[in-house]
Amino acid sequence: MNIDILLSFFVVLISLFGLVVSRNIIKSIICFNMLQASAVLLFLNFVHSKEAVIPILSSIDSNKNIVDPLPQALMITAIVIGAAITALALMFSIKIFHYYGTLDWDELIKREG
Amino acid sequence: MRISLILVCISRLLYPFILLFGFYIILNGDKSPGGGFQGGVILATAFFITYFIDPKKIINLKLLVKIEKYLFALILIVACISYFTNGEFFTNFIPVDSPIENKRIFLILLNFFIGLKVTTGLIAVFSAFIEEGR
C-alpha cells in the first residue's frame, strides 16, 4: 500500500487525455507508449518494498525476503512487444506522410471523406 | 551528415567491448542479472555503433529476415524436444532426475538463440529506418 501506485494512475490519465485531444499522429504514438509505460510502472510498484533484494539465489544470504519475480518476467515480454509495436506504428506514419503529405488527423479525415 | 573524428575513434575503441559485454550478459543469464532479451538489445547497440564508423554502410535486409525466420524455427524445435524425452511440450528437455548442473545446458542454449533473434530483429528495424531516411 504505497502512494507510488497512484502515480501510474496519473500517467494513464495524462496519456488518455493526450490521445483524445492530440491532432498529430506522432503525439498519438507517444501517448500509446506512455500507456504501456504506465502498465510497467504499476506492475513493478505493486511488488516493490524497501528491504527486499533481487530474486537471484546467490545474492540471498540470511534474509529470505525477495521481490516477487513473476511481474518482472511478465514485464520483459511487455517491453519487447511495446518496442515492436512502436516501430511498426512509426513506419506506418512515415508511409502516411509520403502518401498524403500531412500528419494531421483532421486534415487526413477531410481528404479521405 | 558529417561525423566528428573523435566520435569515430571512440566508437572504434568501444565496439569490441560492447560485443563482449553483450555475449557475457546472454551466456550468464541463468545465474546473474540478464538474459536473452537484454543481451540481445546490447548486441544490437554494438551494431548501431558501426553506423558512426561508416555511415554509407549497406547491409542485406533480406538475409537478416531470413536468418530471423530460421532462428524462430530453431527456438520452436528446441522447445519441442522435451516431448520426446519428458513427454511434455515446452519445458526442459533434460530428464527430471538428472543432476541440477546439467539443466543449465537447456537454459544457455535457449537464451543464446533468443538473444540472436532479438539482435537480428532490432538490426533489421533500425536499418529499415536508416534506408527510409536516405
Add this chain to the structure above:
Amino acid sequence: MIKRMFAIIILVVIMFAFWLAYLEIGELKNEYAKNYYLDKGFEETGSKNLVTAIYLDYRLFDSIFEAGILLLAVTGIMFMSKNDERR
C-alpha cells in the same frame, strides 16, 4: 473546447474508479507464488536467476510467441519499407 470539457469529465470519472480500486488493492496482494518459486525454483529448473526460471521454463509458451510477435513486426516493417507510393 466542448470536446476538451467532455474529455476532462470522463477522466474525472475514470479517476474515481481508479481510486475505488486503489482502496482494495491491499487485499489482493498474496505471496503464494513467490514462496513457491523461492522454495522449488532452483530444483525444478536449475536456474539461480528466478526471472530466467520463469520466462524460460514455467512460461516458455509465452516467451516463444512473444519472439513470434517480434518476427511479425519486423516482417511488416520490411514489407512497408519496400512498397512506397507517393501522391
